[in-house]
Amino acid sequence: MKSARLIPPVLWLLTSVLCFTAACARRESAVARGNREGVLHLSVGSEPADLDPQTVTGLADAKICHSLFEPLVTYEPGTLEPKPALAERWDISPDGLTYTFHLRADAKWSNGEPVTAQDCVDSWRRILTPSLAADYAYFLYLLRGAEAYHKGQTTDFATVGAVARDARTLVVTLTHPAPYFLQILLNSPWRPVNVRSIAVVGDAYRRGSPWTRPGNLVSSGPFVLKEWSPHQRVVVEKSPTYYDRARVRLNAVHFYPTDSIDAEERAYRSGQLHATWALPLAKILPLQREKNPALRIDYNLETYFFRLNVRKAPFGDARVRRALSLAVDRDTIAGKILPGGRLPAPTFTPGFLKGYTPPARTAYDLEAARKFLAEAGHPGGAGLPPIDILYNNSEILRLVAEAIQQMWKRDLGLDVRLVNQEYKVVFASRRSGDYQVLLGTWTADYLDATTFLDMWRSDSGNNHTGWSDPAYDALSDRANTIADPVARAAVLAQAEALVLNAAPIVPIYFNTHVYLLHPAVKGWQPTPGDHTDYRYVWLEDTK
Amino acid sequence: MFRFIARRLLQIVPVLFVIVTATFFMVRFVPGGPFTSEKALPPEILKNIEAHYGLDQPLWRQYLNYLGRIAHGDLGPSFKYANRSVNEIIGDKLPVSLELGGLALAVALALGLPLGVLAAVRRNSWVDYLCSTTGMIGICVPTFVLGPLLVLFFAIHLGWVNASGWYDWTDRVLPALTLGFVYAAYIMRLTRGGMLEVLNQDYIRTARAKGASEARVVLRHALRGGLLPVVSFLGPAIAGILTGSFVIETIFQIPGLGREFVNSAFNRDYTLVLGTVMLYAALLVLCNLAADVVQVWLNPKLKFE
Numbered sequence: 061m062k063s064a065r066l067i068p069p070v071l072w073l074l075t076s077v078l079c080f081t082a083a084c085a086r087r088e089s090a091v092a093r094g095n096r097e098g099v100l101h102l103s104v105g106s107e108p109a110d111l112d113p114q115t116v117t118g119l120a121d122a123k124i125c126h127s128l129f130e131p132l133v134t135y136e137p138g139t140l141e142p143k144p145a146l147a148e149r150w151d152i153s154p155d156g157l158t159y160t161f162h163l164r165a166d167a168k169w170s171n172g173e174p175v176t177a178q179d180c181v182d183s184w185r186r187i188l189t190p191s192l193a194a195d196y197a198y199f200l201y202l203l204r205g206a207e208a209y210h211k212g213q214t215t216d217f218a219t220v221g222a223v224a225r226d227a228r229t230l231v232v233t234l235t236h237p238a239p240y241f242l243q244i245l246l247n248s249p250w251r252p253v254n255v256r257s258i259a260v261v262g263d264a265y266r267r268g269s270p271w272t273r274p275g276n277l278v279s280s281g282p283f284v285l286k287e288w289s290p291h292q293r294v295v296v297e298k299s300p301t302y303y304d305r306a307r308v309r310l311n312a313v314h315f316y317p318t319d320s321i322d323a324e325e326r327a328y329r330s331g332q333l334h335a336t337w338a339l340p341l342a343k344i345l346p347l348q349r350e351k352n353p354a355l356r357i358d359y360n361l362e363t364y365f366f367r368l369n370v371r372k373a374p375f376g377d378a379r380v381r382r383a384l385s386l387a388v389d390r391d392t393i394a395g396k397i398l399p400g401g402r403l404p405a406p407t408f409t410p411g412f413l414k415g416y417t418p419p420a421r422t423a424y425d426l427e428a429a430r431k432f433l434a435e436a437g438h439p440g441g442a443g444l445p446p447i448d449i450l451y452n453n454s455e456i457l458r459l460v461a462e463a464i465q466q467m468w469k470r471d472l473g474l475d476v477r478l479v480n481q482e483y484k485v486v487f488a489s490r491r492s493g494d495y496q497v498l499l500g501t502w503t504a505d506y507l508d509a510t511t512f513l514d515m516w517r518s519d520s521g522n523n524h525t526g527w528s529d530p531a532y533d534a535l536s537d538r539a540n541t542i543a544d545p546v547a548r549a550a551v552l553a554q555a556e557a558l559v560l561n562a563a564p565i566v567p568i569y570f571n572t573h574v575y576l577l578h579p580a581v582k583g584w585q586p587t588p589g590d591h592t593d594y595r596y597v598w599l600e601d602t603k
Numbered sequence: 604m605f606r607f608i609a610r611r612l613l614q615i616v617p618v619l620f621v622i623v624t625a626t627f628f629m630v631r632f633v634p635g636g637p638f639t640s641e642k643a644l645p646p647e648i649l650k651n652i653e654a655h656y657g658l659d660q661p662l663w664r665q666y667l668n669y670l671g672r673i674a675h676g677d678l679g680p681s682f683k684y685a686n687r688s689v690n691e692i693i694g695d696k697l698p699v700s701l702e703l704g705g706l707a708l709a710v711a712l713a714l715g716l717p718l719g720v721l722a723a724v725r726r727n728s729w730v731d732y733l734c735s736t737t738g739m740i741g742i743c744v745p746t747f748v749l750g751p752l753l754v755l756f757f758a759i760h761l762g763w764v765n766a767s768g769w770y771d772w773t774d775r776v777l778p779a780l781t782l783g784f785v786y787a788a789y790i791m792r793l794t795r796g797g798m799l800e801v802l803n804q805d806y807i808r809t810a811r812a813k814g815a816s817e818a819r820v821v822l823r824h825a826l827r828g829g830l831l832p833v834v835s836f837l838g839p840a841i842a843g844i845l846t847g848s849f850v851i852e853t854i855f856q857i858p859g860l861g862r863e864f865v866n867s868a869f870n871r872d873y874t875l876v877l878g879t880v881m882l883y884a885a886l887l888v889l890c891n892l893a894a895d896v897v898q899v900w901l902n903p904k905l906k907f908e
């Protein structure tokens with residue numbers, strides 16, 4: 061009787077134990093198999109919204125696109141010097157306005173067609189066509205006439221500074237000299253696509269075409285798209301038509317859209333991933349202490365900073381703003397409060413950006429801060445209303461906001477409150493100017509100081525502080541007319557000094573990209589803009 | 604019975620209409636839109652994008668367009684995933700959630716029912732205490748603790764299964780167990796309570812007096828009545844379990860609908876929010892209906908009305 065009642069649970073337990081023991085033996089992990097077969101397993105953080113290099117905006121999307129689509133010009137890993145890609149060489153006119161690219165003869169699309177100069181022109185025409193509604197079409201405003209074409213002021217693409225002189229010669233004319241032009245060609249929106257193949261599966265000039273599905277997607281890079289299982293993985297395999305295929309050592313890359321950093325850390329530890337996208341804050345310090353070889357810290361062109369809303373009292377007063385900026389102890393925040401080798405930011409533009417020296421600054425000076433505050437009529441913080449720091453609900457922003465709340469309270473006698481909103485709500489508050497102090501981040505779009513400094517122009521859509529100064533705009537305009545990189549950088553540094561003195565922004569620290577990278581991965585050399593050329597990556601089992 | 608079911612099914616239509624209308628306007632009043640991002644778009648570009656998705660029209664017209672669309676079974680394009688429609692996303696993700704939910708439900712029933720019955724029959728013995736304590740722990744330990752613990756042991760320490768993903772059958776084991784345990788605990792406690800109540804009833808005493816064996820008394824006479832609280836719990840629980848669990852799907856990175864449902868709200872992917880809300884509402888109504896039908900079938904005191 062008794063035993064009869066016990067039958068169902070015992071049976072169930074028995075089956076489950078049996079099932080488990082069937083799969084029991086420790087299996088060969090994906091990483092071990094990948095090392096053997098030349099397959100790299102990478103987490104890319106989030107599900108790609110699309111794989112169309114001309115419409116995507118996400119970092120994950122761009123990472124995958126970069127393995128599929130070859131740029132005109134790439135970079136030398138390490139030195140970051142421009143290096144031939146689709147273009148085997150190029151000439152630059154003395155005024156820095158005209159670039160003539162000579163395309164290589166052996167560059168091919170994955171359908172076997174040669175990559176021609178006309179393909180580049182057609183691609184740029186596609187992204188600038190208003191009906192495509194490409195978010196980053198304005199990147200191409202650097203081309204002469206591109207802005208007018210994109211805004212519908214003309215429908216004649218011949219007015220745009222991109223001409224195919226013959227099948228292998230592309231002539232590009234810019235609106236102003238831009239020493240960073242060759243660098244910017246790395247960005248997804250500039251990478252040529254095969255418009256003919258896009259038109260086969262749908263309207264090439266509208267969003268939402270299924271051309272980026274496996275089987276439809278024609279690409280020019282070291283890899284071709286094999287599989288795209290939403291929220292599972294994107295598989296790219298070595299392209300048989302790539303001109304530099306002899307150098308490509310990986311047979312495939314599997315990209316995993318892991319949107320939980322805790323889950324991806326566990327996946328790494330169980331041998332499913334060669335690299336994570338990020339690392340939970342709590343895991344960084346222990347790994348740093350034990351000098352774990354898998355811990356990877358790369359410099360990132362990303363600045364964490366405050367916007368001070370000058371339209372709201374008391375931030376209309378530059379002395380109050382300067383006082384707040386001078387009372388931020390950046391060394392403590394970057395070195396002690398946050399793990400992961402973050403760097404204090406005395407300026408908005410990172411000092412490690414090549415070809416640019418930011419103005420020298422004393423960023424932390426409590427005495428001067430108190431003096432500025434007293435001059436503004438608020439000695440010891442007297443008469444100042446409570447200050448709200450607005451930030452979105454991310455763990456790291458909360459830590460930074462709490463630290464600075466304490467600093468301003470302790471050293472300036474200010475009453476500071478923290479206000480937390482969901483991230484899209486923060487963007488809405490920012491746009492409507494409904495904030496006092498806003499904690500945010502800015503990531504460079506390309507490797508040049510203007511990606512940081514253009515923000516504070518009066519016509520910038522990303523300013524949001526209410527601050528503007530004709531002198532700043534004039535310096536920025538002047539820099540755009542100078543072809544000599546050194547003289548240009550000096551003018552940009554003057555502009556940066558101007559905005560830092562006016563202090564509508566308070567730079568806090570430069571972020572790093574902290575993640576786990578398996579020791580078997582070799583030749584891994586991402587740029588500060590986080591471009592990785594998978595051509596140079598290979599796998600070598602360390603055991 | 605058929606009239607009862609038909610009437611309840613017809614009620615779904617106005618319920619869905621109210622839900623669609625409320626959701627449509629609520630998501631629109633949330634600050635930030637599908638194309639709000641860190642980097643501001645030039646107004647001309649934003650205008651192009653909004654025109655592409657029809658967001659430039661007055662809200663009432665967008666609403667009417669949407670109603671017209673869903674009347675034809677088209678849930679519209681996703682705003683976030685440019686080349687996928689909401690129909691396609693739901694078609695892709697729902698089967699995954701159903702599979703996970705089905706397996707978890709099997710785990711929950713296979714563990715919860717026998718243990719609940721056992722605890723009731725061996726009331727106040729060590730078996731009962733053990734089952735009740737385990738059940739209490741199952742209810743108290745959240746899935747986001749249990750899941751990573753199981754991963755730590757079986758995936759990282761032993762290396763038997765993957766820590767995350769949804770590729771082969773071994774990837775089903777840990778998520779199904781994690782999700783199943785919680786429901787098993789509830790089912791166990793409800794079964795035990797229901798059984799205890801029934802075992803004290805006169806008709807059970809009659810059955811025993813007539814000489815029925817203990818197994819027959821428990822399994823044939825008592826169980827049917829003892830399951831009633833479980834059935835009323837299972838109606839909404841099955842809807843919840845089948846439509847996917849955001850927490851489980853995130854812990855194990857399962858491509859199910861639960862994650863889409865929550866993330867679509869963060870992304871302000873209006874059409875995907877509406878599509879998933881409608882689906883969930885319909886499922887909930889259907890599962891409640893099924894629970895009602897089963898209850899009448901189990902309990903002779905109830906009638907279809």
